[in-house]
Amino acid sequence: MSPPAGQTPDVADGQGRPALETTELTKRYPTTVALAGLTMRVERGEVFGFLGPNGAGKTTAVKLLLGLARPTSGSGRLLGAPLGDRLARQRIGYLPELFRYQPWLRAHEVLALHCELAGLERARRPAEIETALATVGLTDRAGDLVGGFSKGMQQRLGLGVALLGRPEIVFLDEPTSALDPVGRVNVRSIIAAARDRGTTVFLNSHLLTEVERVCDRVVIVDRGRVVAQGRMDELLGEPAVRIRATGIESAYSTLASFGPLTRDGDWLTIRPLDPDRVPEVVDAIMAAGGRIFAVDPTRTSLEERFLDLFSGDQPPKPDPSSQPSSDSRPS
Amino acid sequence: MQAALTLARLTIREAARRKLIRVLAVLSLVSVALTGLGVSALVSSARDEGAPELLIQIGVSQVLIFCAFMFSFILAMTAGFLAAPAIASDIESGVAQAILARPIRRADLVVGRWLGLAVVISAYAIGSGLLEIGVVTLIAGVGPPLPHVAVAFLAFESLIMLTLGLLLSTRFSAIAGGAITVVAFGLTWIGGVISGLAGALGATGLAALIDAARILLPTDALWRGVVYGLEPPLATLIESGEFGSVASANPFFATEPPPTIIVIGAVVWLAIVIGLAIWSLERREI
Numbered sequence: 001m002s003p004p005a006g007q008t009p010d011v012a013d014g015q016g017r018p019a020l021e022t023t024e025l026t027k028r029y030p031t032t033v034a035l036a037g038l039t040m041r042v043e044r045g046e047v048f049g050f051l052g053p054n055g056a057g058k059t060t061a062v063k064l065l066l067g068l069a070r071p072t073s074g075s076g077r078l079l080g081a082p083l084g085d086r087l088a089r090q091r092i093g094y095l096p097e098l099f100r101y102q103p104w105l106r107a108h109e110v111l112a113l114h115c116e117l118a119g120l121e122r123a124r125r126p127a128e129i130e131t132a133l134a135t136v137g138l139t140d141r142a143g144d145l146v147g148g149f150s151k152g153m154q155q156r157l158g159l160g161v162a163l164l165g166r167p168e169i170v171f172l173d174e175p176t177s178a179l180d181p182v183g184r185v186n187v188r189s190i191i192a193a194a195r196d197r198g199t200t201v202f203l204n205s206h207l208l209t210e211v212e213r214v215c216d217r218v219v220i221v222d223r224g225r226v227v228a229q230g231r232m233d234e235l236l237g238e239p240a241v242r243i244r245a246t247g248i249e250s251a252y253s254t255l256a257s258f259g260p261l262t263r264d265g266d267w268l269t270i271r272p273l274d275p276d277r278v279p280e281v282v283d284a285i286m287a288a289g290g291r292i293f294a295v296d297p298t299r300t301s302l303e304e305r306f307l308d309l310f311s312g313d314q315p316p317k318p319d320p321s322s323q324p325s326s327d328s329r330p331s
Numbered sequence: 332m333q334a335a336l337t338l339a340r341l342t343i344r345e346a347a348r349r350k351l352i353r354v355l356a357v358l359s360l361v362s363v364a365l366t367g368l369g370v371s372a373l374v375s376s377a378r379d380e381g382a383p384e385l386l387i388q389i390g391v392s393q394v395l396i397f398c399a400f401m402f403s404f405i406l407a408m409t410a411g412f413l414a415a416p417a418i419a420s421d422i423e424s425g426v427a428q429a430i431l432a433r434p435i436r437r438a439d440l441v442v443g444r445w446l447g448l449a450v451v452i453s454a455y456a457i458g459s460g461l462l463e464i465g466v467v468t469l470i471a472g473v474g475p476p477l478p479h480v481a482v483a484f485l486a487f488e489s490l491i492m493l494t495l496g497l498l499l500s501t502r503f504s505a506i507a508g509g510a511i512t513v514v515a516f517g518l519t520w521i522g523g524v525i526s527g528l529a530g531a532l533g534a535t536g537l538a539a540l541i542d543a544a545r546i547l548l549p550t551d552a553l554w555r556g557v558v559y560g561l562e563p564p565l566a567t568l569i570e571s572g573e574f575g576s577v578a579s580a581n582p583f584f585a586t587e588p589p590p591t592i593i594v595i596g597a598v599v600w601l602a603i604v605i606g607l608a609i610w611s612l613e614r615r616e617i
Contacts, residue, residue: 063428063616063617066432067432068428068431068432068616068617069616069617070616086434086435086436087434088434089432089433089434090434092432094428094429094432096425096428096429096432097425098425099424099425099426099428099429100424100425100426101426101429102341102345102426104345104348104349105344105348113337113341114429114433116333116334116337117334117337117430117433117434117435118433118434119333119434158429161429171432
């Protein structure tokens, strides 16, 4: 389903190294296996989606990548340094999933604290803080105590903190879980802007439509294993068109020439179908005297793909391309 | 080290913003005012009845020692309850995740928290202690012989409790850490009394055992330094007499300052426990 990740060309990286790579990263606790051999590679400058159902090991993986927890076995490199390397953390940003900043600090003070801890040059700090506040829409609330912030505002502040100092890679763990629809759209554009500046984005999210709209590539994990990975267009499968029409019986043979047909009541689906050929299909139905009520060019949504993977009683089989024997291993 | 100083400043700012410093200052003023009034009433009624000055001096010193004892308990509680949540609540709230993902060492978090809390608790111990002694001296006309020694040992004692609380904070919830700290303080104090009695009654084995246990938390040994600093020379004479060995079991008497080796031992204890806290946090999954 997915091409070996190793074949993806390196993106805009003078060193030709990925932003992140892991080999058989495993985390066992006394009673559970949180991560069972995670092998993946994140290229520089891409928005990478890290998906999976609750308890799949996503947050554990992020903590291992940041050095907040230690792997039981396996290895990885972040920005060319071994996982947990202190100096590599100078070049990253992180928005934790569950967090509450110090309620007695003002928003700009939280940002100033993280500028100091990140070791940003003193002269750069005011501009960085101003940019972060503007990016996440908190300029007017800069002087307010964080204790008075809603969850959504805290999350936006967290996003501002994560983006301070233009990190090379930013880890966002459920960045939109507390946001309203407008906030989510804003976060999508913030992520896109970060990518345009060359920042690699590692997005851990349950919100599949978010991921679908913003990610270049995704990995889907379950019970600590990769079950699917690839570029979005590969994962989402072939394009198709769904048409709601009546009186099309006489056009059947013509329509079948576009591709395999399926019928469900008034709805007709042709899959696969090049999106450019949709007008031809419409013309063919009209020519045969059919009446068209709706035309919906479509793909399998990420949600459908996700449900396909997780709907059965059996756990999904691990993606063969994530196994160490395959050529998906970092080269 | 820069990160540790940043976190120390953050800790002091937290104490100020959460009104802790203001509350401690007001509490100090209230307790000094109340004990000042009490001492003033005692001294004037004793003088009215023509009590000899020497007796008044001993009486005032005993009041001061009791006040210091209460204050040392309050200090220990304050230090324990400040330190017990210092790291535990950062981990619970997720603040630790955000901070430790920065290019800092875990040791920076431990040392920074320790430094910040040490400044707050020492300032409270020294400020409040000197104010109390000053006011009582002013009212009674006599003061303890070595007020600076007494206050220094009080502050040192609170640093021990603070450090224990911080070590527990790397592994236990704030509530559990706070409870353990207070119970440990009380047990050590009682241990000091029993060890003295055991020594006086010739039960040297028991005394040695308790003394060994007291090394685990040297607060009681330091408390003897507070008493020594507050006691007038006359009381020292009594204790060096016939009943001296029994008197040494009394936690409100001290014939001599804690031996230098005990003080050095307490400093080493601080370094070891801070090291343990760093070791413990480094091994903790955040």
